Amino acid sequence: MSFSGVRTEVAPRARLRDLFATARRAALDALYPPTCLACRAATGAHGGLCPACWRAMRFIERPFCDRLGTPFEQDLGEGLLSPQAIADPPVFRRARAVARFEDGPARRLVHRLKYSDRGDLAQPLGAWMARAGADVLADADAVVPVPLHPLRLWKRRFNQAAALAQAVAKVGGKPFEARWLMRVKATRSQVGLTREQRAVNMQGAFRVAPGAPISGLRIVLVDDVLTSGATANAAARALLRAGAADVDLVVLARVVTGA
Numbered sequence: 412m413s414f415s416g417v418r419t420e421v422a423p424r425a426r427l428r429d430l431f432a433t434a435r436r437a438a439l440d441a442l443y444p445p446t447c448l449a450c451r452a453a454t455g456a457h458g459g460l461c462p463a464c465w466r467a468m469r470f471i472e473r474p475f476c477d478r479l480g481t482p483f484e485q486d487l488g489e490g491l492l493s494p495q496a497i498a499d500p501p502v503f504r505r506a507r508a509v510a511r512f513e514d515g516p517a518r519r520l521v522h523r524l525k526y527s528d529r530g531d532l533a534q535p536l537g538a539w540m541a542r543a544g545a546d547v548l549a550d551a552d553a554v555v556p557v558p559l560h561p562l563r564l565w566k567r568r569f570n571q572a573a574a575l576a577q578a579v580a581k582v583g584g585k586p587f588e589a590r591w592l593m594r595v596k597a598t599r600s601q602v603g604l605t606r607e608q609r610a611v612n613m614q615g616a617f618r619v620a621p622g623a624p625i626s627g628l629r630i631v632l633v634d635d636v637l638t639s640g641a642t643a644n645a646a647a648r649a650l651l652r653a654g655a656a657d658v659d660l661v662v663l664a665r666v667v668t669g670a
């Protein structure tokens with residue numbers, strides 16, 4: 412039979428490939444044993460959390476405010492907005508986040524990503540973000556990171572938002588555009604500022620790169636954390652002024668107040 416002939420010809424090669432892949436993985440695991448992304452305890456597989464961190468992680472799930480992505484206590488139906496979203500609507504259209512930032516391992520993940528030069532964290536975290544933001548990504552034309560000011564980037568050598576955005580774009584199958592949005596103002600730290608002060612501090616901080624073809628496009632902005640929304644609003648405003656049709660936001664973690 413010709414079919415079985417084909418099968419016996421191909422199968423050993425495929426099996427050999429699998430064997431090599433398994434051996435390679437085993438060798439890598441021996442060199443770099445899998446650890447929890449948040450607390451570095453030993454785990455069974457790469458790119459995940461240990462059981463304790465998994466339980467402590469405050470994942471944001473539906474039902475949530477369609478606009479702000481903040482969780483609701485009760486499910487009152489699809490497309491509902493929180494009082495906060497109605498009273499003080501953000502510049503961006505919709506925000507989606509993997510988890511709450513205030514407590515639990517999310518804060519540690521953000522901190523590790525930002526300060527320990529751990530680019531390899533971005534891939535698994537970006538995959539979570541793509542899942543949390545699946546509905547906004549489905550409508551998107553491009554994924555754009557919230558940029559750092561060149562001076563800050565030079566000092567830190569790593570923009571965590573760009574690393575996350577690249578992973579989100581890859582998983583979501585959308586173009587990653589790191590050069591469309593620029594940070595033109597070296598803003599002071601937002602820590603300790605009031606909501607109003609933060610908004611003033613971020614005014615004019617972003618500009619769309621000359622010639623960036625964003626007119627009429629639906630953009631997904633990516634950042635690591637959403638706190639007051641001042642940064643995301645300023646970035647979204649710059650994109651909308653340059654002609655973007657819509658700006659949504661996907662972050663790893665967000666602060667949830669009054670919910």
Ligand SMILES: [Zn+2]
Pocket residue numbers: 447448449450451452460461462463464465
């Ligand atoms: Zn852990």
